[in-house]
Amino acid sequence: MNICSDRVLQIPRSGIREIFDLIPEFKDVVNLCIGEPDFTTPSFIIKKAFEAAQSGATHYTANAGFLELREQISEKYKEEQGIHYAPDEEIIITMGAMEALFLSLMTIINPGEEVILPDPFWPNYEAQILIAGGKPVFVPTKEEEGWVLTAERIMPYLTSKTKAIIINSPSNPTGCVYSLHQLEQIARVAKDKNLIVISDECYEKIIYEGKHRSIASLEGMQPRTIVINSFSKTYAMTGWRIGYALGSKDIIKQMAKLQEDVASCASSVSQKAAIVALKEGNDSVEKMLQRYKVRRDLILEEIEKTPEISCLPPRGAFYIFLNIKKLNQSSRDVALKWLKEARVATVPGSSFGKEGEGYLRVSFSVSEDKIKEAFERIRGIL
Numbered sequence: 001m002n003i004c005s006d007r008v009l010q011i012p013r014s015g016i017r018e019i020f021d022l023i024p025e026f027k028d029v030v031n032l033c034i035g036e037p038d039f040t041t042p043s044f045i046i047k048k049a050f051e052a053a054q055s056g057a058t059h060y061t062a063n064a065g066f067l068e069l070r071e072q073i074s075e076k077y078k079e080e081q082g083i084h085y086a087p088d089e090e091i092i093i094t095m096g097a098m099e100a101l102f103l104s105l106m107t108i109i110n111p112g113e114e115v116i117l118p119d120p121f122w123p124n125y126e127a128q129i130l131i132a133g134g135k136p137v138f139v140p141t142k143e144e145e146g147w148v149l150t151a152e153r154i155m156p157y158l159t160s161k162t163k164a165i166i167i168n169s170p171s172n173p174t175g176c177v178y179s180l181h182q183l184e185q186i187a188r189v190a191k192d193k194n195l196i197v198i199s200d201e202c203y204e205k206i207i208y209e210g211k212h213r214s215i216a217s218l219e220g221m222q223p224r225t226i227v228i229n230s231f232s233k234t235y236a237m238t239g240w241r242i243g244y245a246l247g248s249k250d251i252i253k254q255m256a257k258l259q260e261d262v263a264s265c266a267s268s269v270s271q272k273a274a275i276v277a278l279k280e281g282n283d284s285v286e287k288m289l290q291r292y293k294v295r296r297d298l299i300l301e302e303i304e305k306t307p308e309i310s311c312l313p314p315r316g317a318f319y320i321f322l323n324i325k326k327l328n329q330s331s332r333d334v335a336l337k338w339l340k341e342a343r344v345a346t347v348p349g350s351s352f353g354k355e356g357e358g359y360l361r362v363s364f365s366v367s368e369d370k371i372k373e374a375f376e377r378i379r380g381i382l
């Protein structure tokens with residue numbers, strides 16, 4: 001008998017880790033694997049959270065989190081998306097988007113039920129669906145189609161067991177952003193087939209053209225959507241582990257019940273920090289966005305100067321999904337070669353699913369100097 005459960009053993013190890021774990025073996029690596037803002041949390045957020053802790057915000061909170069924070073999130077979605085979520089019934093605060101997603105899947109998935117997700121995908125979706133006893137169903141998306149999961153592509157993968165569709169706009173790893181028309185098409189499938197949509201919106205503020213639109217705001221979609229969001233990327237608060245989910249009261253009630261058994265609540269201090277971020281964080285968000293824009297333009301210029309590689313310019317998030325097909329090697333081999341010979345770390349596209357083969361995920365959440373240095377080195381070995 002194995003000491004560890006089948007549940008945990010079936011979970012694949014994230015391919016992102018392989019390159020990451022090798023980095024310390026080399027000197028002076030430019031690390032473009034990074035999946036988080038390189039900025040520190042704005043100092044006023046840290047200061048006010050510290051003050052809140054000193055004033056006694058150091059206890060458990062309600063399972064769903066501080067009501068004040070839920071009220072602010074409700075305001076935000078009213079203002080930005082025109083939809084109302086009742087703070088006391090339809091919002092739960094979680095330990096990052098990660099836990100929001102985990103509680104959602106544990107709440108809605110019965111063993112054997114299927115969850116559609118776009119390939120390439122963020123690997124944690126697959127792992128969490130498996131933990132919940134569900135079956136991940138990967139629907140290919142293509143660079144030529146902007147990496148978007150279209151209704152047409154979903155249709156052949158629907159079965160009587162399909163329960164939910166996960167969408168992630170802007171996307172990690174591809175940087176794609178769904179248009180209103182594309183969201184409407186997915187919404188139509190969800191309504192026709194009675195499916196739940198899990199909409200991971202944690203990069204919503206890192207968009208280079210236009211504004212984020214939540215699928216939950218489309219007609220008839222609010223009751224069948226679970227919105228997942230986070231303070232991690234928007235406010236450079238990854239280590240605070242604070243996020244949230246929005247959904248129908250039946251779902252949120254069960255998620256809050258489960259929260260009691262998973263973590264009791266999200267950190268009280270982080271919740272206080274999140275309140276400050278929502279109230280006073282807009283300028284900081286805008287400043288960080290401007291910096292990402294400069295870096296995105298720079299990395300696109302560098303890629304342009306390198307004929308062996310290409311990419312679809314990302315419309316959101318801070319990743320390039322770099323096409324390396326001309327190099328005629330697997331994405332793992334190219335990532336290893338670039339690490340060993342150029343001391344530039346990237347993530348093999350195959351870590352994000354079959355469709356990711358032939359690509360590398362390159363993060364531009366690093367300084368402009370590092371971007372330039374990395375591409376000089378890459379051109380050097382090419």
Ligand SMILES: Cc1ncc(COP(=O)(O)O)c(C=O)c1O
Nearest residue numbers: 035096097098122172230232243
């Ligand atoms: C697409 C996506 N969703 C969710 C998360 C998790 O974010 P959090 O830090 O809020 O748990 C990440 C983090 O990398 C992500 O890229």
